[in-house]
Amino acid sequence: MEKFIRFHLNGKLTEVLIDPNLTLLWVLRNHFGLTGTKYGCGIGFCGSCTVLIDQEPVRSCTLALSEVEGKSVVTIEGLAKEGKLHPVQKAFVEHDALQCGFCTPGMIMNATGLLLKNPSPTTQEIKAGMEDNLCRCGAHIRIIEAVQTAAKEMEGEK
Amino acid sequence: MKTRKTNPEKLIQTTEGSGMKRRNFVQLLGGGLFVFFNSWTILDLFGGTPEQGRRLPKDYNAFLRIAEDGTVTCYTGKIEMGQGIITSLAQMMADELNVPFERVKMVLGDTDLCPWDQGTWGSLSTRAFGPNMRAAAAEARGVLLSLASEKLGVPVMQLEVKDGIISDTKNPSHSVSYAKLTKGKKIEKFLEVKPAVEDFTKFTYVGKSYNHADAILKVTGEAKYTGDLKLPGMVFARILRPPSHGAKLKSVDYSAAEKTTGIQVIHDGDLVAVLHQDRERADQAIVKIEAEYSFNEIPVNDKTIFEWMLKADSSSNEIRSSGNLETGIKLSEKIIESEFLDPYLAHTAIETHSALAQLEGDKMTVWASTQSPFGLQEAIAEELGFKLEKVRVITPFVGGGFGGKGAAQQGIEAARLAKLSGKPVMLVWTRDEEFFYDMFHPAGVIKIKSGMDKNGVIKLWDYDVYYGGTRGSETIYDIPNVKASHYRQNKNAPAVHPFGTGAWRAPNANSNTFAREVQIDIMASAAGIDPLEFRLKNLKDEKMIACLKAVADKFGYVAGKLPSGRGIGIACGTDAGTWVAHMAEVKVDKSTGKVEVVRIVCAQDMGLCVNPEGATIQMEGCITMGLGYTFTEELLFEGGNIKNRSFDTYEIPKFSWLPKIETLILDRKDQAPQGGGEPAIIAVGAVIANAIFDATGARLYRMPMTPERVLEALRKG
Numbered sequence: 001m002e003k004f005i006r007f008h009l010n011g012k013l014t015e016v017l018i019d020p021n022l023t024l025l026w027v028l029r030n031h032f033g034l035t036g037t038k039y040g041c042g043i044g045f046c047g048s049c050t051v052l053i054d055q056e057p058v059r060s061c062t063l064a065l066s067e068v069e070g071k072s073v074v075t076i077e078g079l080a081k082e083g084k085l086h087p088v089q090k091a092f093v094e095h096d097a098l099q100c101g102f103c104t105p106g107m108i109m110n111a112t113g114l115l116l117k118n119p120s121p122t123t124q125e126i127k128a129g130m131e132d133n134l135c136r137c138g139a140h141i142r143i144i145e146a147v148q149t150a151a152k153e154m155e156g157e158k
Numbered sequence: 159m160k161t162r163k164t165n166p167e168k169l170i171q172t173t174e175g176s177g178m179k180r181r182n183f184v185q186l187l188g189g190g191l192f193v194f195f196n197s198w199t200i201l202d203l204f205g206g207t208p209e210q211g212r213r214l215p216k217d218y219n220a221f222l223r224i225a226e227d228g229t230v231t232c233y234t235g236k237i238e239m240g241q242g243i244i245t246s247l248a249q250m251m252a253d254e255l256n257v258p259f260e261r262v263k264m265v266l267g268d269t270d271l272c273p274w275d276q277g278t279w280g281s282l283s284t285r286a287f288g289p290n291m292r293a294a295a296a297e298a299r300g301v302l303l304s305l306a307s308e309k310l311g312v313p314v315m316q317l318e319v320k321d322g323i324i325s326d327t328k329n330p331s332h333s334v335s336y337a338k339l340t341k342g343k344k345i346e347k348f349l350e351v352k353p354a355v356e357d358f359t360k361f362t363y364v365g366k367s368y369n370h371a372d373a374i375l376k377v378t379g380e381a382k383y384t385g386d387l388k389l390p391g392m393v394f395a396r397i398l399r400p401p402s403h404g405a406k407l408k409s410v411d412y413s414a415a416e417k418t419t420g421i422q423v424i425h426d427g428d429l430v431a432v433l434h435q436d437r438e439r440a441d442q443a444i445v446k447i448e449a450e451y452s453f454n455e456i457p458v459n460d461k462t463i464f465e466w467m468l469k470a471d472s473s474s475n476e477i478r479s480s481g482n483l484e485t486g487i488k489l490s491e492k493i494i495e496s497e498f499l500d501p502y503l504a505h506t507a508i509e510t511h512s513a514l515a516q517l518e519g520d521k522m523t524v525w526a527s528t529q530s531p532f533g534l535q536e537a538i539a540e541e542l543g544f545k546l547e548k549v550r551v552i553t554p555f556v557g558g559g560f561g562g563k564g565a566a567q568q569g570i571e572a573a574r575l576a577k578l579s580g581k582p583v584m585l586v587w588t589r590d591e592e593f594f595y596d597m598f599h600p601a602g603v604i605k606i607k608s609g610m611d612k613n614g615v616i617k618l619w620d621y622d623v624y625y626g627g628t629r630g631s632e633t634i635y636d637i638p639n640v641k642a643s644h645y646r647q648n649k650n651a652p653a654v655h656p657f658g659t660g661a662w663r664a665p666n667a668n669s670n671t672f673a674r675e676v677q678i679d680i681m682a683s684a685a686g687i688d689p690l691e692f693r694l695k696n697l698k699d700e701k702m703i704a705c706l707k708a709v710a711d712k713f714g715y716v717a718g719k720l721p722s723g724r725g726i727g728i729a730c731g732t733d734a735g736t737w738v739a740h741m742a743e744v745k746v747d748k749s750t751g752k753v754e755v756v757r758i759v760c761a762q763d764m765g766l767c768v769n770p771e772g773a774t775i776q777m778e779g780c781i782t783m784g785l786g787y788t789f790t791e792e793l794l795f796e797g798g799n800i801k802n803r804s805f806d807t808y809e810i811p812k813f814s815w816l817p818k819i820e821t822l823i824l825d826r827k828d829q830a831p832q833g834g835g836e837p838a839i840i841a842v843g844a845v846i847a848n849a850i851f852d853a854t855g856a857r858l859y860r861m862p863m864t865p866e867r868v869l870e871a872l873r874k875g
Contacts (some may be wrong), residue, residue, distance in 0.1 A: 023313030035386035036379015040587040045805035076379035100240030101376030102557030
């Protein structure tokens with residue numbers, strides 16, 4: 001039943017002997033201790049478990065580990081580089097784009113994926129791209145502003 | 159405040175704390191200056207009742223500590239769930255003690271380390287806890303000043319404090335730091351008489367904007383919520399749940415579940431659970447359990463609930479009365495009667511109820527996502543038959559509460575399972591469980607009969623609220639003849655609500671404000687008077703008038719008679735000591751009934767505003783969350799069976815819904831700070847209902863205002 005699964009996790013080549021049918025969310029949380037990726041609903045409706053797989057935002061709660069074989073997985077813990085916040089993280093802090101913070105990692109990962117695909121989105125495109133990530137505290141308008149700021153900074157870095 | 163004298167030393171010997179005794183506390187934390195609460199102080203400070211007093215622990219935990227390195231730690235039984243008190247309380251503390259903001263650390267929601275607290279709700283942290291925390295800080299400052307006076311040989315009057323350094327005003331280089339004064343000492347002070355606190359106008363940090371102090375932890379994924387914790391040997395639990403509220407377990411067969419490698423089945427009375435070191439194995443095992451239930455059908459559903467309430471065996475109590483209704487009727491030229499309906503709502507914090515419980519020897523420690531760590535401690539002690547001091551509740555970051563995490567069920571469940579299994583047990587409710595066991599915002603019916611004279615002056619206000627709760631039912635308008643009654647279940651009558659209900663952000667104020675402000679709009683329309691002018695004409699409350707004028711000014715409001723076709727709504731109200739007024743602009747698609755909110759402007763008077771940035775965020779959050787109860791949120795049920803238990807069937811606000819949100823805080827530096835986490839949500843339903851009427855002439859009396867209901871209202875015209 002167990003199988004070796006090889007994938008890049010936050011930039012490091014990783015190999016685990018594990019049941020490949022387990023979902024990525026719980027493997028990240030329990031096996032790797034990467035608890036920044038949150039359980040919010042378990043059926044892909046809230047987005048708090050969003051990670052990047054080959055730069056695409058994906059709901060880790062509905063993805064079997066076997067699906068990440070040979071791929072590159074980035075979680076919220078892998079976003080900051082050498083102690084420096086990623087522009088999206090930085091913009092979330094600057095705009096105070098969070099309250100309880102529970103949806104925040106998923107929001108940041110989804111926004112990062114959005115900006116990788118569309119580096120200068122319009123407000124409408126940001127809303128559409130973030131639509132299915134849920135926040136109950138109501139930080140939405142600041143999240144939109146944060147994504148706009150991050151887009152500008154990421155453009156400047158190029 | 160009472161100034162009852164107590165003998166602390168005597169009490170220490172004879173009573174035990176809610177958790178750790180004071181001596182242990184001081185030993186654990188080392189040296190420094192401690193300012194303690196007496197239990198009587200807590201009762202006074204938090205406006206506790208004698209009933210609460212009976213159960214009150216004699217608590218000696220410290221309010222604040224100034225450590226040997228000058229770090230100030232504030233201990234509070236409040237919790238951080240996104241409302242930002244980790245920042246605003248630290249600002250108040252920094253100012254009161256004259257230390258840099260960065261040097262203040264907050265310890266929240268630990269029953270062994272923090273003074274007793276009833277819970278984090280009602281927007282009370284700043285307005286009720288704040289002043290007491292400031293008093294403790296003032297006490298500490300007084301002690302430090304007298305120590306400095308001794309050390310420097312200078313009278314206290316001649317000393318000043320800046321950034322944690324006390325110096326001689328006549329010779330500023332002659333100085334000593336807090337750190338130096340407390341080094342190597344254990345100074346224990348009791349807060350007995352409320353000392354004079356600093357004048358707000360002298361403050362450095364209060365009144366300035368600070369971003370969330372916990373933001374870095376939250377954007378990097380480092381912030382630990384209950385479900386993120388891990389203990390050696392920890393197992394994940396899943397509990398067998400009944401299909402509906404009121405169902406009783408008749409028989410259970412868990413033989414198939416037991417075949418999962420590593421699974422442990424627990425069956426103790428009504429509790430059937432599976433434990434596994436791997437969460438997903440527990441998930442797989444729990445669905446293999448076969449169980450039979452007996453049902454007690456409750457013949458009510460989301461469609462019949464309002465009629466059910468009106469017919470229920472109820473008793474009424476008068477919540478306010480002035481003048482005489484008969485006189486009001488006689489003085490009225492026009493009388494308008496309306497009935498307003500509001501459904502059950504779920505809280506749906508993104509973090510589900512979670513708890514981790516560990517039994518070590520005879521002490522149970524429970525980490526839990528709760529708004530009431532001390533309430534949970536008490537509940538666990540009672541349920542498990544433990545002494546109070548043998549239960550410690552620790553509250554990590556809480557992923558949203560909104561009133562939904564006041565109950566203690568998941569903490570008790572985890573503690574029971576930890577005791578039964580002998581292992582540390584992690585219980586994270588599924589979203590389905592979260593929707594099922596939520597303590598829902600109660601549905602309610604509000605009937606209003608109001609009247610006015612020929613000049614549009616309100617003379618009559620007859621107000622009945624059925625089961626919806628009374629918060630926010632204040633008349634606010636200057637009306638001579640008023641009667642307001644609350645209808646509740648008669649003692650021993652069968653339950654009206656088919657499941658548990660509780661507080662939901664600004665509990666009941668959303669329903670009551672909706673009813674009152676829509677009724678006022680109906681009257682303005684009937685009188686042919688602009689709705690802002692109609693409100694101002696009938697108000698004497700200066701704060702309400704100021705908020706309405708401020709919001710109209712910011713909105714750029716031009717007077718018009720209802721319905722003007724412009725789609726502009728107005729509503730206002732008070733909550734948690736704070737005044738709010740909203741204006742909104744909507745567009746209504748008359749063919750689909752879909753409403754687009756273009757803009758919402760809100761003006762708020764919350765007394766002194768401690769953290770303008772934090773308060774603004776709370777206002778924005780309130781307005782955004784309010785769109786949910788306004789447009790989509792409604793629990794669907796058949797008897798005790800909750801039908802919508804996921805985010806695809808219970809829709810909460812999303813990015814595409816967002817209007818332009820503008821906020822304005824009428825800062826009152828001369829007044830005590832008031833609540834900020836709830837007030838701006840109360841008038842969202844009303845302001846949008848009124849805007850829909852202004853756009854279309856269609857009047858909505860029921861929330862949520864779904865496209866179907868808007869179409870129905872349009873048909874009725």
